[in-house]
Amino acid sequence: MAATNMKSIDEKIARQVVRPRPAESHKGTFGRVLLIGGNKQYGGAIIMAAEAAVSAGAGLTTVATDPVNFTALHARLPEAAAIDYSADSLKDQLASANVILCGPGLGTDELAWRILDLVCRSAEPDQAVVFDASALDLLSQRPDLLKEMRAGELVLTPHQMEWQRLSGIKIADQGDRANQEALERLFSAGMKNVILVLKAHRTRVYDLTGEIYRNSAGNPGMATGGMGDTLAGITAAFIGQFGQRLSSVLAAVYCHSKAGDDLYESSYLVRPTQLSAYMPRLMKRLSTC
Ligand SMILES: NC(=O)C1=CN([C@@H]2O[C@H](COP(=O)(O)OP(=O)(O)OC[C@H]3O[C@@H](n4cnc5c(N)ncnc54)[C@H](O)[C@@H]3O)[C@@H](O)[C@H]2O)[C@@H](O)CC1
Numbered sequence: 004m005a006a007t008n009m010k011s012i013d014e015k016i017a018r019q020v021v022r023p024r025p026a027e028s029h030k031g032t033f034g035r036v037l038l039i040g041g042n043k044q045y046g047g048a049i050i051m052a053a054e055a056a057v058s059a060g061a062g063l064t065t066v067a068t069d070p071v072n073f074t075a076l077h078a079r080l081p082e083a084a085a086i087d088y089s090a091d092s093l094k095d096q097l098a099s100a101n102v103i104l105c106g107p108g109l110g111t112d113e114l115a116w117r118i119l120d121l122v123c124r125s126a127e128p129d130q131a132v133v134f135d136a137s138a139l140d141l142l143s144q145r146p147d148l149l150k151e152m153r154a155g156e157l158v159l160t161p162h163q164m165e166w167q168r169l170s171g172i173k174i175a176d177q178g179d180r181a182n183q184e185a186l187e188r189l190f191s192a193g194m195k196n197v198i199l200v201l202k203a204h205r206t207r208v209y210d211l212t213g214e215i216y217r218n219s220a221g222n223p224g225m226a227t228g229g230m231g232d233t234l235a236g237i238t239a240a241f242i243g244q245f246g247q248r249l250s251s252v253l254a255a256v257y258c259h260s261k262a263g264d265d266l267y268e269s270s271y272l273v274r275p276t277q278l279s280a281y282m283p284r285l286m287k288r289l290s291t292c
């Protein structure tokens with residue numbers, strides 16, 4: 004196992020990543036993000052993820068979902084385009100995206116398996132893939148799919164129960180050494196750009212170099228369904244506009260929790276949609292002073 008070294012995820016990292024926008028930029032500068040998920044039961048999950056992606060600065064956002072969610076998505080988020088995730092056009096969308104987020108509210112039925120298989124097989128080295136929620140539950144039954152992926156960057160964002168399913172490590176035993184070893188088992192030796200975001204009260208981020216990062220922000224007001232979908236959307240947007248880099252993921256983790264902390268100062272709980280709405284102001288502050 005590689006040597007371990009703990010670092011803090013704090014405002015300094017976020018400030019280095021969230022820089023002022025170049026004057027001559029356009030929507031294409033900030034990434035094409037494709038979000039896949041939202042079955043008939045969990046349309047809210049992919050809508051929250053998409054709202055987070057748009058609010059965190061994704062240049063172009065497309066949502067591939069069950070058509071039953073189209074009206075709600077268009078009403079809630081006119082900035083995003085929508086396609087049917089069971090249609091052949093998903094292949095074209097997968098080919099043209101810079102960042103693919105797969106999983107929020109996807110479910111675990113046969114269609115979900117087909118979609119996951121397509122994402123795993125089609126991702127190219129110039130693309131980043133973020134797996135969250137249902138996609139992680141499916142991958143816990145077929146972890147071999149991960150080893151075959153060619154994506155330039157692969158980000159897994161499990162909470163502790165999802166990580167238990169994927170790694171086989173019980174929540175009580177999820178120490179740094181065990182987590183690192185499980186990550187190394189899940190991926191081929193040659194894969195470099197793999198990032199594990201293990202969500203909890205103090206989220207930890209691991210990569211295959213042995214570095215470990217511990218989040219310094221976050222609060223119990225964020226313990227609300229949809230908060231992880233929101234982090235996944237912010238993460239995809241940050242990779243899309245700031246690049247396929249570990250620092251983009253660390254900044255996303257920090258900004259998500261810092262936004263939660265700012266709102267928690269005057270509110271008993273933090274709704275995921277409020278957190279998303281606050282993101283542009285937080286990013287402006289981080290980028291300017
Ligand atoms: N409005 C919506 O449509 C929502 C849909 N969701 C989707 O629902 C699907 C299944 O999610 P479920 O929440 O039912 O099942 P999960 O598998 O996500 O969670 C199962 C249980 O794990 C436990 N757990 C233990 N440690 C935890 C930790 N550190 N953080 C979070 N949970 C922890 C919790 O008690 C939780 O009820 C996913 O696809 C997800 O995206 C959720 O994101 C919630 C909101």
Ligand SMILES: Nc1ncnc2c1ncn2[C@@H]1O[C@H](COP(=O)(O)OP(=O)(O)O)[C@@H](O)[C@H]1O
Nearest residue numbers: 202203204221222223225226228229230231232
């Ligand atoms: N008590 C807490 N302290 C700090 N952060 C929290 C707390 N509870 C939840 N969070 C954060 O909220 C998010 C919850 O993610 P997740 O459980 O996947 O939600 P969902 O599946 O409902 O979208 C994670 O980023 C987690 O770190």
